Amino acid sequence: MVSQLINANPVVYEKKERRSRCAPSDVDEVISLTFSQHLRDIKDPEHPYSLEELKVITEDAIEVDDQRSYVRVTFTPTVEHCSMATIIGLSLRVKLMRSLPPRFKVDIRVAPGTHATEAAVNKQLNDKERVAAALENPGLVDMVDECLAPSYA
Amino acid sequence: MAIKSDYVKYIETYVDSSSTQSQQAASVNEVASLVKKDLLTLETLVREMQMYLTTTDSIIRARGVLFLGELLMLLISKPLEDTVLHSLAGFFSDRLADWKALRGALVGCLALIRREADVGTVSSADAKSILQSYMQNLQVQSMGQHDRKLCFQLLEGLMSRYPGEVVPLGETVLFGVCAAIDGEKDPQCLVLSFHITKILGGLFLDSSGPLADIADELFELIGCYFPIHFTHPKSEDVEVKKEELSRELMMAFASTPLFEPFSMPLLLEKLSSSLPSAKIESFRYLSYCIPKYGAARVEKYAEVIWSSLKEVLYISPSTSLVEPDPTGGMGFQDSEMTTQALILLQEVVQIDNGPFLSKIICDEDINTFLNGLTQFQNFSDIALEGKQKLHAISRILSFATKSSVSFCNKLFEKFFPQIMSVLGLSVEDSSKPYIPSSQVSFGAVYLCTELLDACRLLVLDMGKSIPLGDFADEQWCCVLQSSCISLYNLYASVLEASTADSTSNACVYSGVKGLQILAMFPEGFLPASKSYEDILQMLILIFTSNFDKTFLWNSILSALCEIGLFISGSHELEKTAIFERIVLYNMTSLLGSDDHDFPSDLNLQAIAKIGMIGQNFSLNLLQGLDKIIFAKLPEVYVSGNEKSIGLIVKLLHCYSSELLPRINEAGSSEEVLVSFAANIWDIIGSSVVSNFDYQETELLGATMATMKNIVGKCSVRSQEIVIKKAVGLISSSNISPWMAATSDTTMLQPDQLNERYCYESFSYRDKWITSIFASVMVPLRPQTQIPSIRSILQFFVTTLHFGHVPSAYALGSLVNKLPLKTRTPEECSLEEALGIIFSNSIWNFCCNIDAKEGSADANGGIDINSLKLCTPSSLIVQVHAIVGLAWIGKGLLMRGHEAIKIVTIALMRCLLVDGNFDVEMLKDVGVDGKEHALVTLMRSAADAFQVLMSESEVCLNKKYHATVRPLYKQRFFNTVLPILLSSVQKTDSQTVRSMLYRAFAHVVSDAPFGAIMGEAQKLLPVLLDCLSVLSKDTANSDRVYDVLLVLSGILTDKNGREAVTENAHIISKQLISLVSYSHMMVIRVTAIQCLVAMSELPHVRIYPFRPQVLPAITKALDDPKRIVRQEAVKCRQAWLVLLSLCSSFKVLLKL
Structure with a gap:
């Protein structure tokens, strides 16, 4: 853990009500529930709150196109200079890689204008080589796993 | 006699500080069993141990004394002679002075004190000397936690078992106790010290005795713990709960009235604490202590108590609103604080003889509120705050009323006329006809209902101890009796009004509840027993004509049930008869007649609910249904009227599955049942209809089920009667040749x-x-x-x-x-x-x-x-x-x-x-x-x-x-299993094999799990083969699911681990193929869950299957069903973490 928190006092929002588990239709709409199923419970790297509670990601910020197998997640770091943005992005990517069928192309970006080094972060998150390299780093992987742990419960 | 070297060996082991704890415990046990078997006497042993007990090496001496102490603890139920006990007591009480070997001495004393009378106890003189030595030598607070606990246990034992020796020592003991408990912090020791204080309170009753002098000091020591609050909630002392500690402290507080001058101010002060938990605790303590201290001592606090109660209950109530309230009341739910405050109110009112009551009666706020009662005219117009106040006042008054007669008297003197006049009623003259004003004040009706209910509870409560007539001439009773007719009129008009248009549920609730309460006063208390009948008539009338108003209907039904329950519990024959005549008769007769529009479904629902009250009512209802069924059945059988079939089926269903189960087997009901069965036979016998077009099977099914249930309830004799009747009918029918042609x-x-x-x-x-x-x-x-x-x-x-x-x-x-x-x-x-x-x-x-x-x-x-x-x-x-x-x-x-x-x-x-x-x-x-x-x-x-x-x-x-x-399934399972298995092996036809597996699936899925686990090793390969064969045919998917459940049971059971590990390869192969089983979702889900369970097997075993499992699961991520996808994510994660992290991500990225 860093000795000083980057955002010491985040605003915590209420959780949304969960949708019921059983969909009445015969075939569930494929991945439109990505958010409620997979992403909302990811923990913030700094605080014991979920990304949903901190409004880092919302349901509206996720675009899914099942036909074209494409997912785009836009997230909003809590503060502009947040150095955790890459970790959050990496967690989102890893979680989606583990949860979605391999046919999906995942695109993760920081919401425009919410981060100081927006372009750099976006580039880093969507570079396959750099993501793979990051995941070779045991320290980083530990951190990501810690964030993802609650979302498997 | 045991050989000396034997036990000496054990003693040496114990004393030797290098031996382990379990060795030491074992050696004490060995010696204890020798003594228990009388192979060794204590004298011999002590003589042998002389060296250990008296040596100047304090470590060895401590071990030696502890050995003797532990030994005595084990011999606590072994009879010992008085001389032995005397010398041991002398020894241990001496040893209390030896601080280096104290533990043993404490254990020894405790073992001696705790002995029961039938195995020889320590004499009181010895106990006294132990106590004296204790007071002289022990500095409790300077010891470790375990020693302190022993000290407190010893003190507690001495006080509860030898009170006669404790009291004469007076101040010495009290000062000793004070010194011992001063500053204690360990929860276990605190429980003991509170308990000791409680015993002390019981021992020194004299108000001018030694305790009176020291009470303030003693209370200061224990009072500082109030309210109990753990600063380290997760300490290792989980065995002592906060509640337990708090209860002990409460009993210590209440142990003697001498604490009153100190405890009451403390508790009252904490009432104004900002911490809700402290407030709740204070209320609890006050409710417990006040009755113990007595009215005279508490009198002076009346003012303070009332004002704090009023604060909590009335001025800033902490009730929470529940909307919508299913019972239709005001919709408030009491918080814990309110509940405790009301309990305190009840306690205080119960013991009080004046000052507190007059505080309530003369309270300005209450009086102002009641004067302004007219403003609560319409329920929907009252603001939330107003409702809260109304609720609070009604709670205060009704709780006070039901706990004290004198309060009740005052209430009827002061408040009741006031409420009545708001309602437009007069207390004095009830003969004056009641003319309902255009709009009755809701607030007044509500309050009146709640007070009436409280009065009823008071009457019932008193009726338990004194006959009814003895208090019937109390003032409040007279007032109530004289106004009961006008009350009846009031509620009747409220209820009438509520049927007219859409009134709020709260009004309906008050109206129905008022009538219900009036009907539920004990017999002879209210003068007009006629009114009871009127009430029932009125309820039934509204009940049958307003079935479309669900809330009204339901509340009347539950009111009727309450009344029925009350009168059947109070054994009032006359009232029971009236109830049966009006309610039960009306319920059933309505079903029989056609000229009304009361839906039969609702009617049957009501019958089922009332039938639940008691045996006699359900029997009565049965008879009623009986009549209707037999009035209708001939229409069907004889004249072929098909219209009534639907109704009869419903009636039969209500008869056999709602009312019949309420009837006890042995009883007067027998005849009713037998005649029902006989009647059915008669009607069928006289049936001439040759053809039914529709609904026939339904009717037949209902008749058969009813017949089965009836005959099942009958005794042997009645069953014989029914059979005879049946056989008689058959022999006279066309099918008799079948019966006759036996040979x-x-x-x-x-x-x-x-x-x-x-x-x-x-x-x-x-x-x-x-x-x-x-x-x-x-x-x-x-x-x-x-x-x-x-x-x-x-x-x-x-x-x-x-x-x-x-x-x-x-x-x-x-x-x-x-x-x-x-x-x-x-x-x-x-x-x-x-x-x-x-x-x-x-x-x-x-x-x-x-x-x-x-x-x-x-x-x-x-x-x-x-x-x-x-x-x-x-x-x-x-x-x-x-x-x-x-x-x-x-x-x-x-x-x-x-x-x-x-x-x-x-x-x-x-x-x-x-x-x-x-x-x-x-x-x-x-x-x-x-x-x-x-x-x-x-x-x-x-x-x-x-x-x-x-x-x-x-x-x-x-x-x-x-x-x-017993165990017939298990037995059959064990016999049939080898047969099935060997047949499967022998056959080479696919069809036969599939059918054998179908049978096998039935047997396995219904067999007790224990039996399956016993055979797990043998069963697993067969189960898997069975799965693979059955899953080929879609018609077998239910069987596949059953077998899969059995398999998952084995996978998750600890005892099945070994068998599973051995067969891991084939299991995983089979599960992988079931993950894509397209005909049934639950099978896919269960298969994935089984794979999760498998991921917990030893890594060496399952690592090789990873390349097969992961792709299969990855495919499941794209499953059309969401639940499957969700499980797949979990499963994939479980299998991924198996691998070393880095390589797992490589695999992941490649996929």
Whole structure:
């Protein structure tokens, strides 16, 4: 853990009500529930709150196109200079890689204008080589796993 | 006598500080058992230990003394002589001074003090010397936690067992205790020290005695713990709960009135604390302490207590609003604080004799509120705050009312007239006719209802101790009695008004509840018993005419139930009679008449609910239904009126499944039931209708179920009556030849049978008779005598032949209950019955074996060959025969009869028929037809195993008096399993194998889990093979699921680990194929969950399967069903973390 928190006092929002588990239709709409199923419970790297509670990601910020197998997640770091943005992005990517069928192309970006080094972060998150390299780093992987742990419960 | 070297060895082990703790404990146990067996006396032992007990090496001395102490602890129930005890007591009380060897001395003293009278106790002089030594030598607070605990235990023991020695020591003890508990922090020790304080309070009662002088000091020591609050909530002392500690402290507070000057100010001060938990605690303590301290001491606090109660209850109430309130009240729910405050209010009012009551009565706020009661006119217009105030006032007044007569008097003197005048009623003159004003004040009605309820509770409470007449002339009673008529009028008009238009639920609630309360005063308390009748009349009238207003309807129904419950509990005969006459009669008679629009569904619902109150009511209702059913049934049977069928089916359902279960078996109800059954037979007997167009089966089903339940409730004698009636009817009917032809039927060839008779040729009347007769046979008791049992058996075998399934139930039940040995010639033993059944041509026609061989042979056994079902001459008959065989087999299996073997073998033969049966019999069908016929036959044989293993609702269960041998399923499982397994191995036909597995699936899925686990090793490969075979056919998906559940049970069970690990390879292979099973979602989900369970196996075993499992799971991520995808994510994660992290991500990225 860093000795000083980057955002010491985040605003915590209420959780949304969960949708019921059983969909009445015969075939569930494929991945439109990505958010409620997979992403909302990811923990913030700094605080014991979920990304949903901190409004880092919302349901509206996720675009899914099942036909074209494409997912785009836009997230909003809590503060502009947040150095955790890459970790959050990496967690989102890893979680989606583990949860979605391999046919999906995942695109993760920081919401425009919410981060100081927006372009750099976006580039880093969507570079396959750099993501793979990051995941070779045991320290980083530990951190990501810690964030993802609650979302498997 | 034990050899010296023996026990010396143990002592040495114990004293030796290098030996382990368990060795030490074991050595004490060994010596204790020697002493217990009288192989060693304590004197000898002590003499032997002299060196250890007196040495100057303090460590060894401490161990030696501790050894002796622990030994005594173990010998606590061993009788010892007084001299021994005396010398031991002397020794240990001396040792208390030896601080280096203190632990042993404490344990020893404790062991001596705790002895029971029958094994010899320490004399009081010795106890006194221990106590003195304790007070002189021990500095409790300077010791460690465990020693302190021992000290407190010792002190507690001395005080509770030797109070006579403690009191004379007076101040010494008190000061000692104060010093001991001063500053204690350990929860366990605190519980003990609170307990000691409580005992002290009980010992020193004298108000000018030593405790009085020291009370302030002692209270200061314990008072500082209030309120109990753990600063370290997760300390290791989990065994002491906060509640326990708090209770002990509360009892210590209340132990003596001498604490009052100190505790009351403290508690009252904490009432104004900002911490809710502290407030709640204070209320609890006050409610407990005030009755103990007595009215005189508490009087001076009346003002403070009342103001703080008012603060909590009225000024800033912490009630939470529940919307919508299902009961229709105000919709407030009391918080914990309010509840505790109300309890305190009750306690104070109960012991008080004036000052506190007048505080309430003269309270300005309450008076102002009541003066302004008129403003609470309309429920919907009252603001939330107003509602809260109204609720609070009603709570305060009603709690105070129900706990004290004197308050009740004051209330009726001061407040009641006030409320009544708001309502436009006069207390003095109730004869004045009540003219409902245009709008009654809701607030006043509500308050009035709540107060009335409180009065009722008070009356009931007092009625327990003193006769009713003795307090009936109290002032409040007179007021209440004189105003009861006007109250009745008031509520009646409120209720009238609420039917008119859409009034709020709260008004309805008040109106109904008011009437309910008036009806529920004990007999003779209220003058007008007429009003009780009026109330019921009124309720019933509104009840039947306002069925479309759900809330009103439901609240009246529950009010009626409450009234019924009350009067049946209070044994008031007159009122019960009135209730039956008005409520019950109206309920049932409405069903019978056609000229009303009260829906029968609602009516039956109400009947079912009222029937739940008590036996006598449900019996009464039964009789009512009885009348209607028999008024309607002839319309159907005799004149063929089909309109009433739907109603009758509902009535029968209500009769048999709502009311009948409420009736106890033994009782006056017997006659009613028997006459019902007899009536049914009469009506069917007189039936002339030849044809029903529709709903017939529904009616028949309902009649059969009712008959079954009725006969099941009857005693042996009544059952015999019913059977006699039935047999009589049958013998007079067209089907009597069937019964008579006992000996002939065996000779009849099936083809002839088919030509001459068939079930279709039965008239409707005969079909009904057969079916209902079969359902009479199902619930018979084993002791019941059945006339002409042989013909009956024969009859059912024949009808079974036609595919009449109830006959199979009847046969199964009869076989289950027939006696093994006969007493009279009319009776039929089980052997004989089996002979009759199995000799029938249905089982062996077209076989080469003579039917005669099939009958019971000389040994009482039955020739197995006689049950050859292998010839598919008439496929339908074969299938029917198998169904019958299954139920007969179930009857045999449940009673544990060995004939089940024959049935099993016969079924197995059907399962194993292969191509080489007599093709002649199928000459008129093609190859496909033959194949199809075979499969049908085998499938029904396989499904017969389901009948055998599963629990049945329709027959052969406890309700229908079946003989059930314990563990019958387990036994059958163990016998049939090897047979099935070996057959599977032998066969090479795919169809046969699949059918065998179907049977296997039935057996395994219904078998007790314990039995399966016992065979897990052997079963696993078969289960997996079974899965792979069954999953090929979509029709088997239910079976696949059952077997998969069994497999998942084995996977998750700890004992199955070994077997699973060994078979891990095939298990994972099979599960992977089931993950993509497309016909049933639950199978996919369960398979994935099983894979998760597998991921917990040792890594070495499962690591090799990873390349197969991961792609399969990845595919499941794209499953059309969300639940499957969700499980797949979890499963994938579980398998991924198996691998070392880095490589796992490489795998992941490659996928």
